Amino acid sequence: MKPIYITIVGGGFGGIYTLKKFNKIFNKNSNIHITLVSENNYFLFTPLLHEVATGGINPQNIIEPIKKFLGSSLNTLYVGKVTNIDIKNSKIETRNRYWDYDYLVLAPGAETNFFNTPGAEENCFTLKSLEDAIKIKNHCITLIDKASFISSREERKNILRFVIIGGGPTGVELASELEEFLKQTFLRYYTKDLIDDISVVIIQKDSELLVQLSKPLREKSLKILQKNGVEVILNALVNKVTKDGIEFNNKSLKTNTAIWVAGVKPINISFSPSISLENNGRLKVNQYLQLDQYSNVYALGDISGAKEDNGIFIPMLAQVATREANIVAENIKNQIEDKTLKPFIYKNIGTLISLGRWMAVGEISHFIMSGHFTWFVWRTIYLSKLISWQKKVKVAIDWTINIFSERDISKL
Numbered sequence: 056m057k058p059i060y061i062t063i064v065g066g067g068f069g070g071i072y073t074l075k076k077f078n079k080i081f082n083k084n085s086n087i088h089i090t091l092v093s094e095n096n097y098f099l100f101t102p103l104l105h106e107v108a109t110g111g112i113n114p115q116n117i118i119e120p121i122k123k124f125l126g127s128s129l130n131t132l133y134v135g136k137v138t139n140i141d142i143k144n145s146k147i148e149t150r151n152r153y154w155d156y157d158y159l160v161l162a163p164g165a166e167t168n169f170f171n172t173p174g175a176e177e178n179c180f181t182l183k184s185l186e187d188a189i190k191i192k193n194h195c196i197t198l199i200d201k202a203s204f205i206s207s208r209e210e211r212k213n214i215l216r217f218v219i220i221g222g223g224p225t226g227v228e229l230a231s232e233l234e235e236f237l238k239q240t241f242l243r244y245y246t247k248d249l250i251d252d253i254s255v256v257i258i259q260k261d262s263e264l265l266v267q268l269s270k271p272l273r274e275k276s277l278k279i280l281q282k283n284g285v286e287v288i289l290n291a292l293v294n295k296v297t298k299d300g301i302e303f304n305n306k307s308l309k310t311n312t313a314i315w316v317a318g319v320k321p322i323n324i325s326f327s328p329s330i331s332l333e334n335n336g337r338l339k340v341n342q343y344l345q346l347d348q349y350s351n352v353y354a355l356g357d358i359s360g361a362k363e364d365n366g367i368f369i370p371m372l373a374q375v376a377t378r379e380a381n382i383v384a385e386n387i388k389n390q391i392e393d394k395t396l397k398p399f400i401y402k403n404i405g406t407l408i409s410l411g412r413w414m415a416v417g418e419i420s421h422f423i424m425s426g427h428f429t430w431f432v433w434r435t436i437y438l439s440k441l442i443s444w445q446k447k448v449k450v451a452i453d454w455t456i457n458i459f460s461e462r463d464i465s466k467l
């Protein structure tokens with residue numbers, strides 16, 4: 056059998072879980088050569104980014120070196136950005152080199168979508184990478200310190216207004232943790248007067264938060280957030296962001312901290328010749344997750360335009376990318392062995408959202424839950440999803456320490 060070259064683009068959930076599955080199913084097959092190309096040399100566990108941004112978890116504890124997953128000596132990691140895919144000639148290009156592939160797995164994920172809102176990209180923080188989370192934490196620390204030297208309460212209130220644009224799961228979890236971080240941790244170091252001037256605001260374009268949850272949970276989440284002190288402004292479409300504030304519905308709100316978590320769009324990779332995209336920019340795939348015209352190219356995770364039977368796009372979630380990864384790896388093996396391919400069938404296994412202060416809400420298999428026990432389930436599930444036992448232990452230690460003492464406010 057002649058050697059087979061497989062390239063995976065992206066070292067996130069889709070890419071790493073595909074590699075892990077390949078390691079299992081090819082089991083040191085000396086004909087299979089796998090190259091993983093990713094911008095970073097680490098895998099990032101995005102679901103806990105908001106806890107890094109708010110001092111709850113050490114940044115190092117939610118990343119894993121990709122080298123750890125390589126498995127066989129026939130696997131290679133190339134740290135770099137894919138700049139073009141010559142899909143007709145099965146060649147992949149980065150800035151410094153190019154190589155041929157027999158099979159290609161595309162999992163480069165998504166990036167923040169600012170929906171062309173003027174000033175948003177220039178003036179907003181985002182929460183997609185480890186650097187983003189560290190930037191937010193450092194900025195909070197700087198701002199509170201700056202405000203402590205200002206005597207005008209009005210000016211202080213404007214500086215200490217933290218605005219989160221987007222009321223989906225990321226916005227809600229970030230707002231909850233931010234509220235706890237700013238109002239509890241900093242109370243140890245600054246006066247109560249100053250802490251009372253802090254506000255955390257969620258701006259949401261829809262009439263409710265967390266539109267993917269059922270009605271009772273949406274209402275409950277709103278009540279919990281408001282009880283915890285988070286201000287929620289609904290039906291507010293942000294149409295401009297400046298360095299001093301945001302504008303929506305003909306109103307303006309002063310802030311030095313606008314965090315944009317209002318949406319993502321698939322990474323735009325250049326293909327020659329160009330290929331078919333869905334109207335939301337995701338790659339057109341069939342039920343086996345193969346690109347329409349190229350059966351040796353698979354797309355999964357946030358970039359994949361996989362749909363449910365009713366034609367609705369499958370959500371951009373880590374839990375989806377990891378399950379798609381199993382199907383992609385198995386289908387490539389089946390294709391090599393001339394066997395029948397398996398379709399990807401999406402099943403929503405549930406959603407859990409942490410609301411800070413020992414509170415969470417969620418739905419698992421249509422079972423609605425909320426409260427302290429749900430929060431405990433949320434933590435247990437996320438801990439179990441971290442890949443290595445070392446990081447599970449480290450995050451568990453961070454969480455335990457946070458119960459008994461304040462969070463870390465060192466700037467990184």
Ligand SMILES: Cc1cc2nc3c(=O)[nH]c(=O)nc-3n(C[C@H](O)[C@H](O)[C@H](O)COP(=O)(O)OP(=O)(O)OC[C@H]3O[C@@H](n4cnc5c(N)ncnc54)[C@H](O)[C@@H]3O)c2cc1C
Nearest residue numbers: 065067068069094101102137163164356357371372373374
């Ligand atoms: C703050 C936050 C919280 C989230 N919380 C949850 C959650 O609780 N539950 C859940 O299920 N999902 C959650 N998600 C969504 C989840 O992270 C994504 O759906 C998932 O990461 C998608 O996997 P992926 O492999 O497609 O992309 P990613 O995991 O983003 O991986 C893409 C990788 O490709 C690399 N890359 C990009 N472009 C190139 C290129 N040109 N060349 C080489 N490499 C490239 C990137 O650097 C990255 O390493 C969250 C996302 C965010 C941002």
